[in-house]
Amino acid sequence: MLRTVLLTPPLSPEQRMGMLAEGGAIMPSLGLLYIAAFLRKEGLSVSILDAESLGLDTETTIHSIAKQNPDILGITATTLSIISAIAVAQKIKTIIPHIRVFMGGPHVTAMPRETMESFQDIDGCVLGDGEISFARIIHNINNGLEIGQDIDGLVWRKGNEILINPKKEHLKDLDILPFPAWDLLKGFPEYYRPPFHSYKRLPVANIITTRGCPFACSFCDRSVFGNKVYSHSVEYIMEMVEHLIKDFGIREISIKDDTFLLSPERVVNFCRQLRKKRLDIVWSCNSRVNLVNDIILKEMKSARCWMISYGIESGSPQMLRKMAKGITKKEILDALRLTRKHGIVSKGFFMLGVPGETVETLKQTQSFINELPLDELNINFFTPFPGTRLFREVIEEGFNPDFSRMNMLEPVYIPKGLTEKDLRRYQKRMIYSFYLKLSKIGLYLWRASKDFHEFKRLLRMGKMFIAVISSGLVQKTRSN
Numbered sequence: 001m002l003r004t005v006l007l008t009p010p011l012s013p014e015q016r017m018g019m020l021a022e023g024g025a026i027m028p029s030l031g032l033l034y035i036a037a038f039l040r041k042e043g044l045s046v047s048i049l050d051a052e053s054l055g056l057d058t059e060t061t062i063h064s065i066a067k068q069n070p071d072i073l074g075i076t077a078t079t080l081s082i083i084s085a086i087a088v089a090q091k092i093k094t095i096i097p098h099i100r101v102f103m104g105g106p107h108v109t110a111m112p113r114e115t116m117e118s119f120q121d122i123d124g125c126v127l128g129d130g131e132i133s134f135a136r137i138i139h140n141i142n143n144g145l146e147i148g149q150d151i152d153g154l155v156w157r158k159g160n161e162i163l164i165n166p167k168k169e170h171l172k173d174l175d176i177l178p179f180p181a182w183d184l185l186k187g188f189p190e191y192y193r194p195p196f197h198s199y200k201r202l203p204v205a206n207i208i209t210t211r212g213c214p215f216a217c218s219f220c221d222r223s224v225f226g227n228k229v230y231s232h233s234v235e236y237i238m239e240m241v242e243h244l245i246k247d248f249g250i251r252e253i254s255i256k257d258d259t260f261l262l263s264p265e266r267v268v269n270f271c272r273q274l275r276k277k278r279l280d281i282v283w284s285c286n287s288r289v290n291l292v293n294d295i296i297l298k299e300m301k302s303a304r305c306w307m308i309s310y311g312i313e314s315g316s317p318q319m320l321r322k323m324a325k326g327i328t329k330k331e332i333l334d335a336l337r338l339t340r341k342h343g344i345v346s347k348g349f350f351m352l353g354v355p356g357e358t359v360e361t362l363k364q365t366q367s368f369i370n371e372l373p374l375d376e377l378n379i380n381f382f383t384p385f386p387g388t389r390l391f392r393e394v395i396e397e398g399f400n401p402d403f404s405r406m407n408m409l410e411p412v413y414i415p416k417g418l419t420e421k422d423l424r425r426y427q428k429r430m431i432y433s434f435y436l437k438l439s440k441i442g443l444y445l446w447r448a449s450k451d452f453h454e455f456k457r458l459l460r461m462g463k464m465f466i467a468v469i470s471s472g473l474v475q476k477t478r479s480n
């Protein structure tokens, strides 16, 4: 039987998280876990090498793959990891010449032809969700058929030609998928954790309950799942959570959906099921500010949701329009007030340096941040990812992307009239003026005195903050 290895490419914590490397996330790729589970269900032989999380370098990664002598290598790649992914593909082919290398994930879904044209060692790129297409590719190879025959969403080679089978449709019924194959991950769950400030209790598992996002923020890469939303049923999610608790001892869930709160009925049902089953689990999720209200937040709080991360992005209405966020400053304020009223921690994601940003708009963001009843702050730099509207815009302006720096902590794009120093200076000011306030410190101490897990979380934050201040630089991470 053909053997397949699924790989996250090597990427050092410094490349991913800059100076916050030590407290950065070590999270498995759910994409690969879903694919592995699906291949296994199809009777195929598969293993996972999470080189990124294991902290392997390219050489050790190649050695580990070669030891397994696979016939097929499937690599997941973001824009940040594409260069590393290609390095592995090139080297492994010199050691196992018959191996077929396929890639999937956000970067190649956005730039398949360019990737295939530039790198001959890649046999194919799978567009969008990969479970069914990848299983079919392997069956085709097994049966001696052309690899691209009848495969939806595959870019492949036929002789010297690159052929594109467009992605016609996404997987609609997510419940046909077996649960992600966490059991194939070496060291799960002990070895894995979200960034230092984003969990209360270990071990944590990240899960996805929906795929797709109907909104169209101009900086956001939604190439993989598109703008239609497909969901797992609440029954599926409950079973998956119970499986995580029972088989892996998971005590916290980090819900990574783009828009978990899109369907209020579904969220309320989820919260009620969690309560009814009395599962010992706390959880957090991401949301847009215009998807919360009193009723939803009350349900979430009573189902032990402890943190919501909101994409706020800017305090300048002009920048919010440029980002096509579709939210107003009033909606932001209302959402944060309500979140605080219900005793849920709020984290705000901000993004500096979108085209059109000026000192004036940066100042607006800074003063807005200080007005907000917000508990935590994540400030990143705008990064033009392929597949986004703003990527096309800045490429036309002459922007030359260096993918290996695109971790959102490096200001890779500098808007006209600003300098890198300006962006870093405002980032630093915003973070300092936000955290170093007596009222904020008082709030943290009060919360810490009520909850031991919150105390430990705030201690981790405090330690990291002091480390960052003492090194004189401030950079923050973004998890969505």
Ligand code: B12
Pocket: 011, 016, 025, 026, 027, 028, 029, 030, 031, 032, 034, 035, 052, 073, 074, 075, 076, 077, 078, 079, 080, 081, 102, 103, 104, 105, 106, 107, 110, 126, 128, 129, 130, 131, 134, 206, 208, 220, 221, 222, 224, 256, 257, 258, 385, 386, 406, 407, 408, 477, 478, 479, 480
């Ligand atoms: C959770 C998450 C993280 C977690 C965990 C990452 C991980 N290992 O999955 C952490 C916090 C570590 C993280 C870090 C980063 N992330 Co992130 N992350 C996400 C998020 C919210 C969910 C990922 C997920 O679980 N998706 C669900 C699974 C089922 O989908 P999937 O992984 O895409 O896999 C499917 C397909 O892509 C395809 N597929 C994927 N790989 C392969 C491989 C093969 C061989 C095949 C055939 C198919 C295939 O099939 C899979 C199953 O259908 C996504 C947004 C999103 N909605 O996906 C952003 C997202 C992936 N992250 C993004 C970014 C920018 C980053 C960071 C650079 C910055 C940051 N935010 O910290 C770093 C980079 C880390 C890296 N390794 O390169 C961008 C990537 C854009 C781009 N073009 O690169 C996204 C798309 C968010 C966005 N819209 O901008 N991230």
Ligand code: SF4
Pocket: 213, 214, 215, 216, 217, 220, 221, 222, 258, 259, 288, 311
């Ligand atoms: S930023 Fe969030 S809401 Fe906007 S398009 Fe991306 S996933 Fe959707």
